[in-house]
Amino acid sequence: MGMAALGNRLYTGESSFDFVGKRKLWFTIALVCVAVSALLLVRPGLTFGIEFEGGSQFRVTGSTDQEGARAAVESVVPGAVPEVTRVGTNGVRVQIETVTTAELDETRQALATALDVPLENVTSSTVGPSWGADVTNKALTALVIFFVLVSVVMALYFRTWTMALAAMAALVHDLAITAGVYALIGFEVTPATVIGFLTILGYSLYDTVVVFDKVRENTTEAFTRRDRTFAQAANLAVNQTVVRSVNTTVVALLPVAAILFIGDLLLGAGTLRDISLALFVGTLVGAYSSIFVATPLLVALRSREPGVRALEAEVRERASAGEPVPAGAGSGGAAGGATAAGGATAAGA
Structure with missing residues (x-):
C-alpha cells in the first residue's frame, strides 16, 4: 500500500x-x-564555542596537521590545553584561553613555522569573557x-x-x-x-x-x-x-x-x-x-x-x-x- x-x-x-x-x-x-x-x-x-566562553582562536589554511598545531601552541603558551579541529579539507582551527597580544603574535608565528605555511595563512581573533x-x-x-x-x-x-x-x-x-x-x-x-x-x-x-x-x-x-x-x-x-x-x-x-x-x-x-x-x-x-x-x-x-x-x-x-x-x-x-x-x-x- x-x-x-x-x-x-x-x-x-x-x-x-x-x-x-x-x-x-x-x-x-x-x-x-x-x-x-x-x-x-x-x-x-x-561544549561551548569561543563565542560563549571567550578565548583566543587561530585558523590555519594550507595544512591539516592537528598534532603539529597543538605542539606549536603549547610551545608558546605552556600549560595551555588547545582544542584543535579540522576545518574543511585544508585547514585547522585552534582554540585556547585568552592570551596576551604578544602571545597572540608569537603563536601565529609558531603555527606558521610548524605547519610550513605563510604567516598570512594564519589568522587570529580574541573574544573577551564579558562579550x-x-x-x-x-x-x-x-x-x-x-x-x-x-x-x-x-x-x-x-x-x-x-x-x-x-x-x-x-x-x-x-x-x-x-x-x-x-x-x-x-x-x-x-x-x-x-x-x-x-x-x-x-x-x-x-x-x-x-x-x-x-x-x-x-x-x-x-x-x-x-x-x-x-x-x-x-x-x-x-x-x-x-x-x-x-x-x-x-x-x-x-x-x-x-x-x-x-x-x-x-x-x-x-x-x-x-x-x-x-x-x-x-x-x-x-x-x-x-x-x-x-x-x-x-x-x-x-x-x-x-x-x-x-x-x-x-x-x-x-x-x-x-x-x-x-x-x-x-x-x-x-x-x-x-x-x-x-x-x-x-x-x-
Whole structure:
C-alpha cells in the first residue's frame, strides 16, 4: 500500500492507529529520553564555542596537521590545553584561553613555522569573557522570549491553555533531547547552533499546530454530535495528519542530511555542523513529539474536565446499548475500538 492510499484510509477512518490510547507508552519513552539528555547535559555537558566562553582562536589554511598545531601552541603558551579541529579539507582551527597580544603574535608565528605555511595563512581573533557572557545571556533571552510569545499566541489562537501547555511541553521535549545529543557527540554549541535550535522549535510548533487544528475541528464536532469521546476524536485527528507529518519530515531531512553527512563528515566542512546537527536531530524529534507527545498530553490534560467526562459517559452508554462506533475513532483509552487495515483492532496496531 502506497503512502497516498494509506493516508486516504487513515483520513477516512478505514484504518486507524491508537496513538492516544497508548499514551502511557509514549510518555514513558519521552520521559526516559529527556532524563538521559538531562544526565548528558550534566556529564559530559555541552561544549561551548569561543563565542560563549571567550578565548583566543587561530585558523590555519594550507595544512591539516592537528598534532603539529597543538605542539606549536603549547610551545608558546605552556600549560595551555588547545582544542584543535579540522576545518574543511585544508585547514585547522585552534582554540585556547585568552592570551596576551604578544602571545597572540608569537603563536601565529609558531603555527606558521610548524605547519610550513605563510604567516598570512594564519589568522587570529580574541573574544573577551564579558562579550562571551553577553552572547550567552542574549541566547537565553531569545529562547525565553520565544517560549513566552508562543505560549500567548497558542492560548489566544486555540482559546484554551491546555493546548498551549501541551505544545510547550513538546517543545521542551525537543529542545532537551537535541541538546542531549550535542552533549553526547561533543559538537560545539555556537550562535549558529542557537539559530538551529530556534529553527527546529519553530518547525516542531508548526507541525503541532497543524495537528491541533484538526483536533479542534474533530472534538468540536464530537461535542455537537455526541458520537465519539474527546480521546477518540483527538486520535482520529492524529491519524488524519500523520502521513502529512511523515512526508513533511522526510522532505525537510533530505537537504539537512546532505549538509550534515556529506558536507561535514565526507567533505570536512566543519563549520556546517553547528546548525545542521541541530536541524537534523530537532526535525526528527519534533515530528515524534507532534504525533506521540503533544496530542496524547492534551487528551490527558483535558480528560478530567466535566464536559469531557460527560461526553465520554454518554458515548459509553451508547456503546453499551449496541449503537455502532464511528470508524477510525480508536479506543483513545475509552469505550469502543477502531478498525485497522485488514479489519484488525486499532489498539493492536
